[in-house]
Amino acid sequence: MNDSRKYILKIAFQLFMQKSYKEVTLKEIVEKTKLSKGAFYHYFPSKEQLFMEVIDSYYYAYLNVDYLKFSQDNLKDFYNGILEQMQAEINKMSTEFQVDDKVVPMNYYLLIFDAINLLPGFRKRVIEISDREFEQWRKIVSTARAKGEISSPMTDELIAKTFIRINDGAGIYFILEGNVEKMNFEIKELWDAFYNHIKT
Structure with a gap:
């Protein structure tokens, strides 16, 4: 380029x-x-053309996480790797783009909504990325169950969705509260609590 x-x-x-x-x-x-x-x-x-290319150049790169670089044989290591990456991305955006790290997640979500409204096909691509995210979570949950790391009457799919929805819900909650600096701490606390509930 x-x-x-x-x-x-x-x-x-x-x-x-x-x-x-x-x-x-x-x-x-x-x-x-x-x-x-x-x-x-x-x-x-x-x-509009500029915004479309900004989304292509930056958003898809941040949204399209390579889950294979996280642990593939331990659920707790997997989600801790995700948390570390999330914080690293916030720090990177804050430093590289000179944006207050307290508002990075909020503006990130707001721009996603702008893109949904303005760019044809954006919603479909985000759904495809979300489907891949779910599949990676489902796989690590299945592996954790097979290895005896976790035990639960919940299906692998429900456990995977619970981890994902905790992340999504906490993100939106802290944005609305205007307290995003606590977001990753809260997600980790909730993920740890859920993990402790299902671990063997």
């Missing part, structure tokens, strides 16, 4: 993470990049 194009995308993502799609103007992005209008519009003729 052309360096100027990458630079514009990075600046735009930084601004979208600080505010929202509606609040960021094309004029503001042009000024922040310090490029001429002609040079800017050569790459991105509209704000």
Whole structure:
């Protein structure tokens, strides 16, 4: 990818993470990049086109987690690996894009809703990513049961969904409460409690 194009995308993502799609103007992005209008519009003729490429370049990379890099034979190690990655991503966004780490998760979710409303096909891609996430959780739960790490009358599918919904629910709750710095701590606390309930 052309360096100027990458630079514009990075600046735009930084601004979208600080505010929202509606609040960021094309004029503001042009000024922040310090490029001429002609040079800017050569790459991105509209704000919508720019937003679409920002989502392609940054969001799908963050959403599309490689679950195979986490433990594949221990459920607790698997979810602790996910928690570490979540915190690392928040820290990375905060540092690289100069966004307060207390608002990173909130703005991240808000931009997802913007993308759902503005970009055809975004919802379908997010559902596909969510389906892959569920399958990875189901596999590690099945492995944990087979190895005697956990025992529960709940099905593998229900256990996997419970871990995922705890994550999703805690995220939304702390965003609404305006207290996102506690989010990962709370998710870990809930995951640990659920794990302790089903472990052998």
